[in-house]
Amino acid sequence: MLSLDIVERGQLxxxxxxxxxxxxxxxxxxRVMEGQASLDEALVVPGHPDAFELVPVExxxxxxxxAVDGGSCVVADGRSFQVAAYRAARVRFERGVTHVVxxxxxxxxxxxxxxxxxxxxxxxxxxxxxxxxxLPDMPRPVDALREWAEWAEVGRTVREAASGDLVLVDGSxxxxxxxxxxxxxxxxxxxxxxxxxxxxxxxASTLYWGRNVPLVxxxxxxxxxxxxxxxxxARISTDPVFARLYIGDIFVAHLAPTASFAFRIxxxxxxSSPEEVLGRLAGLADDPAFVGYPYPLARAHQAARVTGxxxxxxxxxxxxxxxxxxxxxxxxxxxxxxxxxxxxx
Amino acid sequence: MSAYKGRIFGKSxxxxxxxxFYGTDLFLGDLxxxxxxxxxxxxxxxxxxxxxxxxxxxxGWAERTAGAYMAGDAxxxxxxxxxxEQRLYKVATCQPxxxxxxxxxxxxxxxxxxxxxxxxxxxxxxxxxxxxRMGDLRIGLLRSGEDTIDLEVGIKGETLxxxxxxFATTGMGKSNLMKxxxxxxLSSQGRYACLxxxxxxxxxxxxxxxxxxLRDHPWAPDRLRVYAxxxxxxxxxxxxxxxxxxxxxxxxxxxxxxxxxxxAIYRLIRFFREEWLVRVGEExxxxxxxxxxxxxxxxxxxxxxxxxxxxxxxxxxxxxxQPSLSERIVxxxxxxxxxxxxxxxxxxxxxxxxxxxxTRRVLDSYGSVYLDDRDRFAxxxxxxxxxxxxxxxxxxxxxSDENVFPRVARxxxxxxxxxxxxxxxxxxxxxxxxxQFNTFFILGLADDKDRAILRGSSKQxxxxxxxxxxxxxxxxxxxxxLEAPFALPAMxxxxxxxxxxxxxxxxxxxxxxxxxxxxxx
Numbered sequence: 001m002l003s004l005d006i007v008e009r010g011q012l013x014x015x016x017x018x019x020x021x022x023x024x025x026x027x028x029x030x031r032v033m034e035g036q037a038s039l040d041e042a043l044v045v046p047g048h049p050d051a052f053e054l055v056p057v058e059x060x061x062x063x064x065x066x067a068v069d070g071g072s073c074v075v076a077d078g079r080s081f082q083v084a085a086y087r088a089a090r091v092r093f094e095r096g097v098t099h100v101v102x103x104x105x106x107x108x109x110x111x112x113x114x115x116x117x118x119x120x121x122x123x124x125x126x127x128x129x130x131x132x133x134x135l136p137d138m139p140r141p142v143d144a145l146r147e148w149a150e151w152a153e154v155g156r157t158v159r160e161a162a163s164g165d166l167v168l169v170d171g172s173x174x175x176x177x178x179x180x181x182x183x184x185x186x187x188x189x190x191x192x193x194x195x196x197x198x199x200x201x202x203x204a205s206t207l208y209w210g211r212n213v214p215l216v217x218x219x220x221x222x223x224x225x226x227x228x229x230x231x232x233x234a235r236i237s238t239d240p241v242f243a244r245l246y247i248g249d250i251f252v253a254h255l256a257p258t259a260s261f262a263f264r265i266x267x268x269x270x271x272s273s274p275e276e277v278l279g280r281l282a283g284l285a286d287d288p289a290f291v292g293y294p295y296p297l298a299r300a301h302q303a304a305r306v307t308g309x310x311x312x313x314x315x316x317x318x319x320x321x322x323x324x325x326x327x328x329x330x331x332x333x334x335x336x337x338x339x340x341x342x343x344x345x
Numbered sequence: 346m347s348a349y350k351g352r353i354f355g356k357s358x359x360x361x362x363x364x365x366f367y368g369t370d371l372f373l374g375d376l377x378x379x380x381x382x383x384x385x386x387x388x389x390x391x392x393x394x395x396x397x398x399x400x401x402x403x404x405g406w407a408e409r410t411a412g413a414y415m416a417g418d419a420x421x422x423x424x425x426x427x428x429x430e431q432r433l434y435k436v437a438t439c440q441p442x443x444x445x446x447x448x449x450x451x452x453x454x455x456x457x458x459x460x461x462x463x464x465x466x467x468x469x470x471x472x473x474x475x476x477x478r479m480g481d482l483r484i485g486l487l488r489s490g491e492d493t494i495d496l497e498v499g500i501k502g503e504t505l506x507x508x509x510x511x512f513a514t515t516g517m518g519k520s521n522l523m524k525x526x527x528x529x530x531l532s533s534q535g536r537y538a539c540l541x542x543x544x545x546x547x548x549x550x551x552x553x554x555x556x557x558x559l560r561d562h563p564w565a566p567d568r569l570r571v572y573a574x575x576x577x578x579x580x581x582x583x584x585x586x587x588x589x590x591x592x593x594x595x596x597x598x599x600x601x602x603x604x605x606x607x608x609a610i611y612r613l614i615r616f617f618r619e620e621w622l623v624r625v626g627e628e629x630x631x632x633x634x635x636x637x638x639x640x641x642x643x644x645x646x647x648x649x650x651x652x653x654x655x656x657x658x659x660x661x662x663x664x665x666x667q668p669s670l671s672e673r674i675v676x677x678x679x680x681x682x683x684x685x686x687x688x689x690x691x692x693x694x695x696x697x698x699x700x701x702x703x704t705r706r707v708l709d710s711y712g713s714v715y716l717d718d719r720d721r722f723a724x725x726x727x728x729x730x731x732x733x734x735x736x737x738x739x740x741x742x743x744x745s746d747e748n749v750f751p752r753v754a755r756x757x758x759x760x761x762x763x764x765x766x767x768x769x770x771x772x773x774x775x776x777x778x779x780x781q782f783n784t785f786f787i788l789g790l791a792d793d794k795d796r797a798i799l800r801g802s803s804k805q806x807x808x809x810x811x812x813x814x815x816x817x818x819x820x821x822x823x824x825x826x827l828e829a830p831f832a833l834p835a836m837x838x839x840x841x842x843x844x845x846x847x848x849x850x851x852x853x854x855x856x857x858x859x860x861x862x863x864x865x866x
Contacts, residue, residue, distance in 0.1 A: 093427075096425065096427055097427070097428060098427065098428045098431060101431075229420040229422070256417075256422065256424070257417070257420040257422040258413070258416040258417055258419075258420050258422065286417075286422075286423075286424045286425050287424060287425065287426055287427050288410045288411075288413035288414045288417065288424040288425075288426055289401070289406065289409075289410045289413065289426065289432075291413045291416075291417070291424060295427050299428070302400075307402075
């Protein structure tokens with residue numbers, strides 16, 4: 001049957017009804033949807049978005065701040081193996097100026113499944129301080145390599161930071177499904193010993209209310225409605241269970257009065273109170289290009305980012321390396337070809 | 346100011362673009378250099394546009410960031426762009442001026458400098474090749490944007506005869522430039538001469554306040570002769586022109602006549618010969634005279650009013666026994682004196698009438714010498730006739746075979762007489778006449794039509810310099826002529842400052858002690 005409709009009739013309305021229903025039907029619990037904190041399932045605690053107190057925060061002098069972020073790409077996908085490139089970058093920000101921007105060259109690894117297991121064991125042994133009992137599932141090995149590199153860089157930064165410095169991590173402080181909790185705890189322990197503050201800022205939060213309604217979005221909407229243009233935070237980790245499982249507190253924060261986004265922010269227990277750390281973060285969120293997001297993390301993101309041009313350059317360099325190793329042009333072509341490209345023409 | 350400005354990244358032989366630092370101050374008209382070490386060439390550029398640049402790949406980034414700033418301002422939460430020097434930069438578009446070869450020879454731009462070549466502020470050595478082209482009438486310093494380079498800019502005195510245009514809106518420094526140029530001619534001690542018509546007395550006196558005029562020039566007592574169309578005391582000679590010198594052409598240059606009026610004048614001339622102007626001016630019964638001539642009374646009344654005004658001019662003499670001073674003025678010019686005619690007090694048309702009579706006398710006299718005595722002609726100084734608001738006599742509307750000023754523009758060069766047209770509205774000047782002008786001094790011009798007409802007539806390509814000309818500050822100029830390799834940006838000397846550097850005539854040596862006693866002792 002011929003049809004000019006781009007989608008099946010009625011299905012858009014069905015999808016829209018689901019979303020509206022999701023937002024309107026009250027839930028009774030808060031979910032932290034990640035295989036984290038040593039839990040195989042999502043962490044679920046009782047709670048309601050309107051119950052979290054929105055507390056005003058006064059921006060303060062951020063002091064010396066470090067930020068770490070990672071970037072990666074797949075150089076070649078041979079289906080049975082991948083060649084991945086990744087790096088972790090960091091910046092140091094002080095008195096309104098970024099004094100250090102470290103963008104290391106990309107690390108490139110060929111990753112067949114069996115090799116990946118060996119590599120994961122070696123890297124995690126170093127990160128954890130001892131051989132891990134269990135390796136995480138790694139559906140996308142490149143993500144694992146990037147996140148491990150990021151946490152290795154966070155650890156190095158904590159060791160190099162001075163007392164009172166704030167180290168910012170891109171992402172939550174639980175490490176996620178790819179980073180064993182011991183890695184985060186070791187870094188946290190070191191931060192406490194050195195008097196360094198540690199916080200994680202999550203761009204895409206997996207905090208949900210009820211049936212998977214994004215909690216950060218709900219709170220942002222509530223903040224706009226109730227507080228207008230202001231800086232505020234809401235402590236999410238009010239349930240005692242968080243104290244047992246987390247290294248600090250979880251907040252949703254709106255860090256600049258006119259920011260379009262709020263973020264989940266994890267503040268590790270440490271030498272400064274969460275209020276002070278959040279105030280420092282608000283003091284960092286005043287760049288007009290990144291309103292409401294801590295500026296050093298934005299710079300770290302840019303420093304780590306693997307751009308489309310970078311991907312092209314790395315792929316070309318890899319093809320040349322293959323050629324130097326004696327692979328014929330035809331074989332290289334077969335290796336790189338993707339039938340999707342043919343289909344998409 | 347750091348000499349290092351940035352790196353070239355584009356774009357073609359005829360247009361270069363370079364990235365500069367966030368904090369680098371770039372101005373339209375900045376002169377810059379780029380080193381091409383591979384070919385041992387040094388390229389010279391002029392900045393013709395400056396734009397913003399950022400490292401963001403999002404084309405809407407800057408606009409959105411501005412919006413975020415404004416939202417913060419409205420919320421009383423001012424935001425701060427961090428690390429601007431790391432995130433923002435400037436992109437300058439440049440007009441390549443040419444390059445200097447290893448041997449020091451300047452070449453027109455026909456090739457690209459090395460990509461990513463370092464761009465730096467130029468050194469005086471970069472423009473050393475200009476020294477010999479700058480002539481002997483120096484009017485200021487080479488300008489780079491808002492700075493000056495230690496190199497004097499000027500024109501060759503010999504090129505005065507191929508005409509000079511001085512164009513600017515009010516307050517941009519025309520009078521100052523004219524005083525400097527005339528001052529340089531005075532300093533030439535007779536090598537060149539100029540005839541200046543000064544309608545406001547500002548060339549002579551300097552105008553108001555602390556301004557100084559040509560009278561204050563150290564060479565004025567020796568080389569400047571001043572005439573005034575009104576009683577001027579001992580400071581000037583009262584100008585006296587003979588009524589008999591006035592031609593129909595002078596009247597046609599000074600006044601706009603209708604066909605009926607011109608026809609009436611022809612009839613008057615036929616009836617009264619050279620007495621026609623006096624007769625019509627003093628005629629008590631215009632109606633009867635009109636009837637006799639067969640013209641309308643109203644037509645003759647207009648002619649009579651104008652004739653009476655001319656006859657009443659104090660500088661016009663009806664007495665044939667009193668010689669006209671125009672001949673003396675010509676002699677003085679030929680002897681290398683500069684002559685200033687103070688026409689203040691005259692109406693615009695009367696001023697043109699006086700200028701027309703004298704200029705025609707000058708052109709005819711120089712022409713006669715050219716024809717009759719080539720040796721004497723060779724010794725004549727190139728002479729410049731300068732007229733304010735020159736569009737009054739050089740427009741298409743005033744084009745006439747009898748108008749002496751277009752004649753000077755077309756033929757004067759052959760007879761060593763150049764025209765200096767000073768105008769606020771070059772767009773009103775006949776473009777065919779404008780193309781005869783070898784040298785343009787362009788100061789600030791706000792009207793695009795004025796700039797357009799100059800673009801079409803300039804001896805250098807100034808098509809990219811529109812924004813710069815539009816933003817010129819008082820005293821800043823663009824100089825174009827055939828001798829310069831490109832349109833030269835200049836900062837014209839302030840006349841008062843220029844005077845301090847002028848070496849006047851050497852004073853007579855002191856009388857030796859005892860000389861008064863005479864030989865007898």
